Amino acid sequence: MIKVSKRTALSPVKLNAAMRQEKRGIEGPHEDSIKVVVRVRPLLKREIERSPECLVDIDNDQSIVLSPGVNSLQARKYREAQKFTFSKCLWSYDKRTSVPYADQNTVFAEVGSELLDNTLDGFNSCVIAYGQTGSGKTYTMMGTDDEDGLIPMVCRQLFTRLDQQVHTKVQVKISFIEIYQENVYDLLGNGSKLRVRENSERIPFIENLNEYNVSDSREIMKLLNEGFEKRTTAETHLNKQSSRSHSILTVTVVQEKFDPATGSLVKLKSNLKLVDLAGSEKFVASDGLDKTRQQEGSRINKSLVTLGRVLTILSQRPTKKTVIPYRDSILTWLLKENIGGNSKTIMIACVSPTDFDETLSTLRFATITSRIENQVQVNKESRSNMDEMVKQFQLEKAKLLECISELKQMDSRSDELRKLENYVEWQNNYIDTLTFTNSVTQKQLSSSLRAAQKRNELLMSSLMLTLKGSETGPNEATDELSKLIDKLHRLDIKSPLRDIEKDLQCDLVMTYSANVIDDMI
Secondary structure, X not given: OOOOOOOOOOOHHHHHHHHHHHHHHHHOOOOOEOEEEEEEOOOOHHHHOOOOXXXXXXXXXXXXXXXXXXXXXHHHHOOOOEEEEOOEEEEOOOOOOOOOEOOHHHHHHHHHHHHHHHHHOOOOEEEEEEOEOOOOHHHHHHEOOOOEOHHHHHHHHHHHHHHOOOOEEEEEEEEEEEEEOOEEEEOOOOOOEEOEEEOOOOOEEEOOOOOEEEOOHHHXXXXXXXXXXXXXXXXXXXXXXXXXXXXXXXXXXXXXXXXXXXXXXXXXXXXXXXXEOOOEOOHHHOOOOOHHHHHHHXXXXXXXXXXXXXXXXXXXXXXXXXXXXXXXXHHHHHOOOOOOOOOEEXXXXXXXXXXXXHHHHHHHHHHHHOOOEOOOOOOEOOOEEHHHHHHHHHHHHHHHHHHHHHHHHOOOOHHHHHHHHHHHHHHHHHHHHHHHHHHHHHHHHHHHXXXXXXXXXXXXXHHHHHHHHOOOOHHHHHHHHXXXXXXXXXXXXXXXXXXXXXXXXXXXXXXOOOOHHHHHO
């Protein structure tokens, strides 16, 4: 009989993989890596009756331990507890003294505040809720009637933060879609299917998608509630109201700030995506239900499997020649910028405390996601000098006059009329920009005048008190008066006004308000 000895050394492939894994562990997570937050949900009502064993525990706020149940089939395969480390681990299973309880406010503090900071700083941001069916994704993202979730809190706090920016012109737009059976539907529209396309920069977008301008949190919550009511849900064996589609709420924030030091406008545009994925599920979740539920589960698993393939390839630091199958699924295609692209992304991995296999799968999925490094940069447009803007305005005005002249010499055609309308629209937008710049500069001028006037009043009051309340002799009073007069002469009030006036003179707005400086001086 030939005796076969077991191989003790790793194969070259496994050895290289182990070395890469060890190297990642030494280096630690990159600054632009996808941040992963794990949340352990409490028991559901149907689970409380069975009093199941809790299989997870939090070692600290960054480590979670998963143990197989006693005398279970998993205990034979996994003899040791599985430990995972992430950016943050939130415990919502029960309230105990050893581990802080994480409610909805805690989720916002750990995730929502960072999202808002990134969005207002000009970065694209994204939060993705992932987990099995019934793991608490929709509750984490949307909440209930009595307790708001992450999405309502972020939307409300966004406008609270924007209202504090006095000297910034802000525009906020939202869109809300669902991906149902690999088709895109507008939850704020008429329910028709929409196409996904790519622009010249190979960034995907949804054709004919409705975007709504919102000015406060009440408008955005009204639209959000309308869209959420249209989202496709159904009952399965694991969840009475299971989400049968992926939903993506996109909040676009455009900020324009005037920089008086350079005399230019700075424009920041950032997209905030709030993604609630449909739950991954086994066939048993829809076994015995109608064919529609089974087909839904099959399509959901297909998109999530594609998402897992994309994340796995990205976690291995692919080269430029590596083909990443974004377009194999509508979900991964639309999230192309958020996984491996220009976005600061956070994943909330929701896990069940009683299901070992599904929780292990979710934690492994989250571990792969945490190794992905995005290519993040601020979405700042090139600064436009005011003089250059004036030249551009004059050129566009000349084109407009030329177009009008051509229309006078020939019959008006629809395409020429559209061309004229485009020029008029550009001119109106340009005037709005200049008006905003003028208002900011006038506020700065008024503030400087008020400060100078206040200093002058304080000096004059000191002068009057010296004249009326001096108990010294006439010579000493005269000396005090002379000192105050010298201070008054040295007080420079007009210089800052001249500087502001100089800045205003290079602005086209002086055409509309030529007497502003003279009236104030």
